[in-house]
Amino acid sequence: MENLEIEGTHKNFFIPEVSFNAKTGICEISGESFLEDTIDFYSILIDWLDQYINVVKRPIAFIIKLSYFNTSTSRSILDIMNILKDYEDDGGEVVVNWHFDENDVDMEEDIDDFIIDTGIEINKISF
Amino acid sequence: MHYKRDINILDFYGSLDENTLLSYKGPIDTRILQVIGSYLEGLLKESPKAGRKVFKIFIELAQNISYYSAEKSIIRNNEEIGTGMVLISDSINHYIFVTGNLVKNDDIVTIIEKSEIINSLNREELREYKREQRKLPVGQKGGAHIGLIQVALTSAHPLDIEVNPIDDDYSFFSIAVKIDK
Numbered sequence: 001m002e003n004l005e006i007e008g009t010h011k012n013f014f015i016p017e018v019s020f021n022a023k024t025g026i027c028e029i030s031g032e033s034f035l036e037d038t039i040d041f042y043s044i045l046i047d048w049l050d051q052y053i054n055v056v057k058r059p060i061a062f063i064i065k066l067s068y069f070n071t072s073t074s075r076s077i078l079d080i081m082n083i084l085k086d087y088e089d090d091g092g093e094v095v096v097n098w099h100f101d102e103n104d105v106d107m108e109e110d111i112d113d114f115i116i117d118t119g120i121e122i123n124k125i126s127f
Numbered sequence: 128m129h130y131k132r133d134i135n136i137l138d139f140y141g142s143l144d145e146n147t148l149l150s151y152k153g154p155i156d157t158r159i160l161q162v163i164g165s166y167l168e169g170l171l172k173e174s175p176k177a178g179r180k181v182f183k184i185f186i187e188l189a190q191n192i193s194y195y196s197a198e199k200s201i202i203r204n205n206e207e208i209g210t211g212m213v214l215i216s217d218s219i220n221h222y223i224f225v226t227g228n229l230v231k232n233d234d235i236v237t238i239i240e241k242s243e244i245i246n247s248l249n250r251e252e253l254r255e256y257k258r259e260q261r262k263l264p265v266g267q268k269g270g271a272h273i274g275l276i277q278v279a280l281t282s283a284h285p286l287d288i289e290v291n292p293i294d295d296d297y298s299f300f301s302i303a304v305k306i307d308k
Contacts, residue, residue, distance in 0.1 A: 014164075071261075071277050078261060106180070106280070113257065117261070117262070
């Protein structure tokens, strides 16, 4: 299975940097997320994860370092968290680490809302 | 020599108070979002907490205008873009962020009702409302139904909503949001 690499930009939109590694299972998304077509963008990530979960079937370390995301993106993150939670419930090994600026109280609340919403365990790592 | 002007520029200038940080009226396409967004990010570096909030609120509300304003402009490749107004003013203790745009009268009740629900909830209830709404199927344009809820959460103050009827079909809809420094 191929790795998924998307270069982040700050041009017309704020496209996050994506690095999903099929060998190590380390999947990282960082930067800022505010896109023209959020669903199209995240469906690429979701398809990759589905394939990894169904074919590779190894552990996933999902690392989020988004400093900003809009509400459309938040819907897509919810979908990803649900997929990871389902994988975990089916016996998959999943770790989610979410890095955030300690001054960003709204971000910590957002992470808590994903935990409440999906039941997934998210390690909150402030910097 | 005078060219024809559509407005009295002095009246317009005088109608904006001295705390105005930015005013924009026109189509809100992605370039404008990006340019003003980056400008705000840079400008507000001096107050990181409020700056982050102003930026987040700007993106949500400006994107709402871009997608949902009843007034459209045709720009570049025949792209239809929502038109509206964005104002930011800077006082000692807070920023006030105001947007205005035309809304169809048929849609205005829904927006007012949603705003009233938002303003009636405390923070915990608002978070619960956001989680509830976010689970709904994705709306047109990929919307998550939670833009206004998120704006209220980010601002941590009630939304100040104003509706001015224009004619049988349209009203001018305005939101003012307060962001503490």
